[in-house]
Amino acid sequence: MPWRSAxxxxxxxxxxxxxxKLAHPMLSADGSRGxxxxxxxxxxxxxxxxxxxxxxxxSRHASPSKWCDCGFYCFHDIASxxxxxxxxxxxxxxxxxxxxxxxxxxxxxxLRYSRQRVRSVRVNRCDCGQPATVLVDTxxxxxxxxxxxxxxxxxxxARPRLELQAFARLAGHCVTISGEAAPxxxxxxxxxxxxxxxxxxxxxxxxxxxxQSRLDALTRGGDA
Amino acid sequence: xxLGRKLAEGYAADPEAExxxxxxxxxxxxxxxxxxxxxxxxxx
Numbered sequence: 335m336p337w338r339s340a341x342x343x344x345x346x347x348x349x350x351x352x353x354x355k356l357a358h359p360m361l362s363a364d365g366s367r368g369x370x371x372x373x374x375x376x377x378x379x380x381x382x383x384x385x386x387x388x389x390x391x392x393s394r395h396a397s398p399s400k401w402c403d404c405g406f407y408c409f410h411d412i413a414s415x416x417x418x419x420x421x422x423x424x425x426x427x428x429x430x431x432x433x434x435x436x437x438x439x440x441x442x443x444x445l446r447y448s449r450q451r452v453r454s455v456r457v458n459r460c461d462c463g464q465p466a467t468v469l470v471d472t473x474x475x476x477x478x479x480x481x482x483x484x485x486x487x488x489x490x491x492a493r494p495r496l497e498l499q500a501f502a503r504l505a506g507h508c509v510t511i512s513g514e515a516a517p518x519x520x521x522x523x524x525x526x527x528x529x530x531x532x533x534x535x536x537x538x539x540x541x542x543x544x545x546q547s548r549l550d551a552l553t554r555g556g557d558a
Numbered sequence: 559x560x561l562g563r564k565l566a567e568g569y570a571a572d573p574e575a576e577x578x579x580x581x582x583x584x585x586x587x588x589x590x591x592x593x594x595x596x597x598x599x600x601x602x
């Protein structure tokens with residue numbers, strides 16, 4: 335009986351493979367380019383919207399390598415990336431939709447691959463819960479790059495800001511960027527909005543009652 | 559990022575990425591090392 339190898343023939347695709355991942359938006363020190371940094375293995379390395387993987391361990395081998403954990407990473411489905419975003423250290427990361435290409439290694443939940451094209455960037459809400467509409471400097475970064483944080487206009491204060499669309503232009507390569515809609519518009523409808531309006535009316539009524547009682551007290555004091 | 563068990567290897571093309579990819583820097587050439595050796599005369 336002839337011996338048969340268990341090794342599978344390599345796959346081949348004429349199209350890039352879709353994937354989802356978390357990243358931190360980055361702005362070059364001179365403000366001329368937008369990029370991204372990883373949240374796990376490649377957190378110290380900044381990549382552009384279209385880029386080739388390098389070994390972040392400093393080796394000169396082609397990436398990804400069988401003997402190393404380097405390379406671009408992504409999940410097959412958006413839910414896995416959103417699950418990872420629940421971890422406290424990843425709350426400020428943005429969600430990327432990417433096209434993975436070049437040499438790749440396919441795993442149960444995702445890919446490790448050599449070339450990446452960022453298609454879209456989805457920005458989380460600001461820490462206050464409102465939709466983030468601008469990016470501000472976090473104070474963190476790496477040599478030549480500042481790490482950015484999605485923020486709403488109310489929380490940005492006097493800090494320098496970068497509009498989301500301006501970041502997309504700096505990233506180039508037709509990258510699109512979007513933020514989450516306002517919570518009231520997306521999550522409440524019908525009965526939910528009626529309940530919210532009732533609660534706001536009750537608050538207004540309580541405030542009016544308080545003002546009326548203070549006015550009465552002042553009026554009585556003036557009469558005395 | 560935990561991806562689970564490896565299932566396969568492969569190659570995927572992306573014409574859009576290939577058109578706009580940054581130029582790949584050429585690896586610096588290894589310096590040539592020349593070693594001088596003294597050759598002993600062969601005695602018959």
